[in-house]
Amino acid sequence: MLDILERSAVAAGRAILDIYHAGPAVTYKQDTSPVTDADHSAERIILADLAAAFPDIPVIAEEAVAAGHVPDIAGGRFFLVDPLDGTKEFVERNSHFTVNIGLIEDGVPVAGVVYAPALGVLYSAGSGQAKKAVLETGRPALPSTVPGAAIRCRPCGDRPLALISRWHNSPETLDYLTDEGIADHEAIGSSLKFCLIAEGLADIYPRFSRTMEWDTAAGDAILRAAGGETLTAEGDPLTYGKRGQRSDSDFANPWFIARSKS
Incomplete structure (x- = not known):
């Protein structure tokens, strides 16, 4: 299964970069968050790939x-797809x-x-x-398998590094860092924050x-x-x-803390 997911993500990424270099068309949802033609193009690719390979597994995709x-x-097994996480990064020409x-x-x-x-x-x-794999930027080939090196969280030392959202930071987050005595933090966009912790950075x-x-x-x-x-x-x-959450919409997360266990 993982080979198919990796290949689909790379195919979607190629389509995203084509639009990134050409200049995306940006519209806004009801919640004022941006959405581009790259979001829709990437989601179409992923949904088609998942439907072909796993027709019995439902897919919850952001734009759909x-x-x-x-x-x-109800079966308990399903995919969650964000075809372009960090749309603001994309629009602002940030690579994250x-x-x-x-x-x-x-x-x-x-x-x-x-x-x-x-x-x-x-x-x-x-x-x-x-694992983490390094691919060529732009339009990498679509290999049947993606080789990579194993990654692992590092033990948390005396001076931990926190990652915070570039666009959606909050006073509560900064208060948490103060309360926990965490002095070092860096703002990163998208789901890369999970991956950097998983990689030990x-x-x-x-x-x-x-x-x-x-x-x-x-x-x-991955984390x-x-x-x-x-x-x-x-x-x-x-x-x-x-x-059916009383306090928020379907599929909304509560506040959370992602971290190394070590």
């Missing part, structure tokens, strides 16, 4: 949900945007791919193993502002496979497939 298309996920495909089983992210096409890096995880990602499940599933799967964890503010593992 925005259009009102929400399949039944990603393609995210995550597989959920009984509320737990068990496999995922995060591809950053402008950086030429692909992170993936499955069967409890996480940072230690913690507190997110005390709104996210959706498709924003986090793939990166969370967990690399020896990390993602917990709610109450200390419970972040779960997926949340519907």
Whole structure:
């Protein structure tokens, strides 16, 4: 399965970069978040690939949900897709945007791919193993398998490095860093924050502002496979497939803290 997800993410990333270099057409959703033709193009590619390879596994995809298309996920196994995470990064010509495909089983992210096409890096995880592959930027070939090196979270030392959202930071996040005595932090866009912790380049990602499940599933799967964890503010593992929530919409996440377990 992971080979198919990786290949689909790379194909979507190629389409995204074509539009990135040509100049995207930007519109805005009801919540004022931007969406581009690259979001839609990438999602079409991924949905077609998943339907062909896994016709019995439903897919919750960001733009499809925005259009009102929400399949039944009662079976507990489904994909979460964010075809272009970090659309603001994309529009602002920052390279920290990603393609995210995550597989959920009984509320737990068990496999995922995060591809950053402008950086030429692909992170993936499955069967409890996480890896990073370096690809050529632009239009890499679509190999049947993507070779990569195993990655692992590092032990958290006396001076941990926190990653925070570039566009959606909050006073609560900064208060958390102060309360925990964390002096060093860096603002990073998209799901790359999970991957950098999984790779051992940072230690913690507190997110005390709104996210959706498709924003986090793939990166969370990679982090967990690399020896990390993602917990709610109450200390419970972040779960997926949340519907009928009293306090928020379907598939919305609560505040969370992603970190190395070490």
